[in-house]
Amino acid sequence: MWNKRLALLLEPSYKRFGIALCASALLHLILVGKFYGLLLPDNKPALHTIEARLQLPKPTAKPAPLPAKPPKHEKLAKAKPVKTLKPARPKPTKPEPIEPELITPELITPKPSEPSPVESAAATAESSPVDLTAPNQSEPSATAGTSNDISDPNPKSADVPVEAQGEQAPLHKSAYQFVETTFKVSTEIGGSSQGTATMTYNLLDGTHYQINSVAKARGLAALVLSELVQTSEGVLTDTGLQPNKFTYNYGDKASKSRLATFNWQTKTVNLQTAKGLQTDVLPIDTQDLLSFMYQFMFVPPLEKMHINVVNGKSLRTYDYSFEGEETPTLPIGEVKTVHIQHSNADTEDKIDLWLAVDYQYLPVKILKIDKNGKIYEFTAVNLKTTPDVPAPPINY
Numbered sequence: 001m002w003n004k005r006l007a008l009l010l011e012p013s014y015k016r017f018g019i020a021l022c023a024s025a026l027l028h029l030i031l032v033g034k035f036y037g038l039l040l041p042d043n044k045p046a047l048h049t050i051e052a053r054l055q056l057p058k059p060t061a062k063p064a065p066l067p068a069k070p071p072k073h074e075k076l077a078k079a080k081p082v083k084t085l086k087p088a089r090p091k092p093t094k095p096e097p098i099e100p101e102l103i104t105p106e107l108i109t110p111k112p113s114e115p116s117p118v119e120s121a122a123a124t125a126e127s128s129p130v131d132l133t134a135p136n137q138s139e140p141s142a143t144a145g146t147s148n149d150i151s152d153p154n155p156k157s158a159d160v161p162v163e164a165q166g167e168q169a170p171l172h173k174s175a176y177q178f179v180e181t182t183f184k185v186s187t188e189i190g191g192s193s194q195g196t197a198t199m200t201y202n203l204l205d206g207t208h209y210q211i212n213s214v215a216k217a218r219g220l221a222a223l224v225l226s227e228l229v230q231t232s233e234g235v236l237t238d239t240g241l242q243p244n245k246f247t248y249n250y251g252d253k254a255s256k257s258r259l260a261t262f263n264w265q266t267k268t269v270n271l272q273t274a275k276g277l278q279t280d281v282l283p284i285d286t287q288d289l290l291s292f293m294y295q296f297m298f299v300p301p302l303e304k305m306h307i308n309v310v311n312g313k314s315l316r317t318y319d320y321s322f323e324g325e326e327t328p329t330l331p332i333g334e335v336k337t338v339h340i341q342h343s344n345a346d347t348e349d350k351i352d353l354w355l356a357v358d359y360q361y362l363p364v365k366i367l368k369i370d371k372n373g374k375i376y377e378f379t380a381v382n383l384k385t386t387p388d389v390p391a392p393p394i395n396y
Contacts, residue, residue, distance in 0.1 A: 232245070359383065
């Protein structure tokens with residue numbers, strides 16, 4: 001079999017056929033290789049040329065040096081939280097008498113026309129101060145006593161017509177040289193007595209005066225409430241009383257003490273209290289809490305008044321209005337009076353005064369109602385004057 005195949009290969013026709021076949025295959029390989037490179041994608045990555053240049057950095061400002069750190073061993077103290085203190089609750093204190101301020105009227109020059117009796121009565125009332133104390137203790141606004149009879153008024157002073165006193169309100173030549181008034185003090189209108197207030201006026205040598213006022217509680221209240229003492233010293237001038245010194249003391253409490261010193265030459269008043277010394281300008285015709293009540297003996301009340309009053313710790317101006325003529329029934333009997341009322345826009349307190357027309361406009365009744373509605377009523381139960389002889393006392 002091999003011999004047959006070999007014989008076929010050796011034949012010339014088969015040789016030519018084989019050579020042609022090999023040449024054709026070689027040609028196809030060459031052609032196919034060229035087109036294969038055109039048809040198939042080139043997977044080799046494309047190369048790019050990169051250019052790089054070296055440059056020096058631009059000069060910049062040096063940053064500010066950082067603050068030096070504190071040494072490690074020094075530690076900053078932490079701020080402690082501030083504690084809020086609660087306000088201490090006030091400790092209950094024993095009741096103390098209310099210390100209403102006596103309202104002393106500033107002397108006012110009357111109009112050129114002669115004042116009527118009603119106008120003169122109103123002026124007197126306005127100038128009388130009112131000191132009211134808490135229940136069971138009366139502030140010395142009138143002298144204290146336990147009798148209810150009024151001594152006969154000085155006929156000369158009572159008979160002097162108000163119209164004849166003139167615009168400048170000249171002094172009464174027959175003005176009382178001694179007055180002692182006793183008030184009962186209650187905490188309701190027409191109520192029972194809670195204490196007494198005694199006020200005494202003395203004209204010592206015809207030129208110098210002295211006024212003392214003492215207020216005391218009665219009954220069990222006297223064990224709790226202290227005694228209130230006030231004094232006024234000064235001179236009698238052509239226009240009436242001119243105070244030089246006023247003191248106010250409640251018991252032995254220094255915090256309740258007041259002292260007013262009047263300097264009429266420099267027109268100043270020094271006010272000394274527990275808080276220190278204060279100096280104020282002193283208006284003309286200024287009165288204190290006590291002197292203003294007796295100033296009506298020399299300058300009768302007018303229909304309308306503006307009053308400067310020193311209470312020991314301050315100087316205040318008050319307005320009074322005329323309320324009318326009344327005849328109240330008091331423990332001393334029926335007394336013809338002029339009724340005036342305190343009307344000050346700066347305070348809510350209401351103060352009414354009843355001034356006895358036949359007794360040189362001395363106060364015989366005082367009513368105070370404070371801003372809380374508390375009532376303090378002072379009613380005269382005894383009135384003694386010189387040269388009159390006092391009537392027998394009455395119990396109340």
